[in-house]
Amino acid sequence: GKQGRGRGGARSAHAHFSLGRKSSGNNLRTDKWLVVDRKVYNVIAWSKRSPEGRQGPASQVSSLQDAFRAFHPDLEFVRKFLKPLLIGELAPEEPSLDHGKSSDITEDFRALKKAAEDMNLFQTNHLFFLLLLAHIVAMESIAWFIVFYFGNGWVPTLLTACVLATSQAQAGWLQHDYGHLSVYKKSKWNHLVHKFIIGHLKGASANWWNHRHFQHHAKPNIFHKDPDIKMLHVFVLGEWQPLEYGKKKLKYLPYNHQHEYFFLIGPPLLIPMYFQYQIIMTMVRRKDWVDLAWAISYYVRFFSTYVPFYGVLGTLLFLNFIRFLESHWFVWVTQMNHIVMEINLDHYRDWFSSQLAATCNVEQSFFNDWFSGHLNFQIEHHLFPTMPRHNLHKIAPLVKSLCAKHGIPYQEKPLLQALLDIIRSLKKSGQLWLDAYLHK
Structure with a gap:
């Protein structure tokens, strides 16, 4: 899958991600990505603070659209907090469900x-x-x-x-x-x-x-x-x-x-x-x-x-x-x-x-x-x-x-x-x- 880089080495918000495969040089073992409505968010900072986030293998990817919607009655309000974490979206050929x-x-x-x-x-x-x-x-x-x-x-x-x-x-x-x-x-x-x-x-x-x-x-x-x-x-x-x-x-x-x-x-x-x-x-x-x-x-x-x-x-x-x-x-x-x-x-x-x-x-x-x-x-x-x-x-x-x-x-x-x-x-x-x- 394609991955783009913005200025200073940060991933571009317009990048496309293929989550089912790894591409050397762009995926780190510490990467933790969250997928909601086909948008990809980098939640590594959150996962370091969360006891649950410290468990399990590195380089995790989770598609949690239904869980996200279940816990948040006001989706537009919550997206304001997610916006700074946005790093891209799924590649068009990628399914929105994993595992x-x-x-x-x-x-x-x-x-x-x-x-x-x-x-x-x-x-x-x-x-x-x-x-x-x-x-x-x-x-x-x-x-x-x-x-x-x-x-x-x-x-x-x-x-x-x-x-x-x-x-x-x-x-x-x-x-x-x-x-x-x-x-x-x-x-x-x-x-x-x-x-x-x-x-x-x-x-x-x-x-x-x-x-x-x-x-x-x-x-x-x-x-x-x-x-x-x-x-x-x-x-x-x-x-x-x-x-x-x-x-x-x-x-x-x-x-x-x-x-x-x-x-x-x-x-x-x-x-x-x-x-x-x-x-x-x-x-x-x-x-x-x-x-x-x-x-x-x-x-x-x-x-x-x-x-x-x-x-x-x-x-x-x-x-x-x-x-x-x-x-x-x-x-x-x-x-x-x-x-x-x-x-x-x-x-x-x-x-x-x-x-x-x-x-x-x-x-x-x-x-x-x-x-x-x-x-x-x-x-x-x-x-x-x-x-x-x-x-x-x-x-x-x-x-x-x-x-x-x-x-x-x-x-x-x-x-x-x-x-x-x-x-x-x-x-x-x-x-x-x-x-x-x-x-x-």
Whole structure:
């Protein structure tokens, strides 16, 4: 393919690139190019700063048009930031898809998204989100009233903790909506409200969440790319990892019992220990003073509210008990859609196929919608992350039809089965590890 040079050795914005082949002298091992709408962008500076960008082979090229469109509701605004990185465009004879991705599935998915736009499914019902925020604030008020009126005995304290844990879980689902830019048309308003909810209502960091969560969305259930399956040798997941650990005789823990010790170190400890420590250290290490200020405002409010009833030490224990309860809720809901699905190395599938391989749904009901923050529609949420959650059920039938057309499994199950499948999946992976450890 042809490559042009501008003045000073820089590649010209009018250069043509053939990404499937290398031409000596123009391609460096450190090159990392991004292709969007057939335009080629040099993202090496970004990849050096990104933990994900430092992984994988050098001289990478990615065609991410569908991912780019999925994450950015205002494409024209984002292109202003991409413009300085533009170094050329694909040669006319070059296909816009790489790694053998299915062009038929890709085109059908783009038609599906266009249909969703025509159906106004990306339009927000602002009353819906206002009521969600109102019921969170109401629970915070009810929790204070219980202790104020009934005192700090065991029964009022346990009841208050349950109400506040429910409030925290619902605030977690709500910040997720604003973090995905799915409420307001203007990104800056989504970002501002996101910082308020995750910072002032939960004591966490918006930037920490964004950095972690969008890596998960871009490559769900892909080892070395999805931070949500980085289990620090505590669990082995899927089929590939347990076999690799078993063949290499790696035994950090007795993985054949992981479906049992999951109850001891998974749901109880993720938020009160791992996430809490990681969030604080990330804000301090990155000098993210804005997010830190928002988080401090949460702790000031919480301690000023409950220290009069429990004292400083009692309030600290009370806070961690609330997070202990919330952690169970969070882990079960988030893992029922992912951990039971394919977890493997990157096969470079098209956007639609990769999301379907890593996600499943839980049946719709008013309780399931509320309980999971509409993450029971995990498939649709991963395909259309900026779609307001109250519209996900409307696009689901069209997604099912597209899956049926291309023979792609669309998994939907009852809530209880989805929760039990977490344990079954851990047990299956643990047994695969044991068999490989003993016999391979």
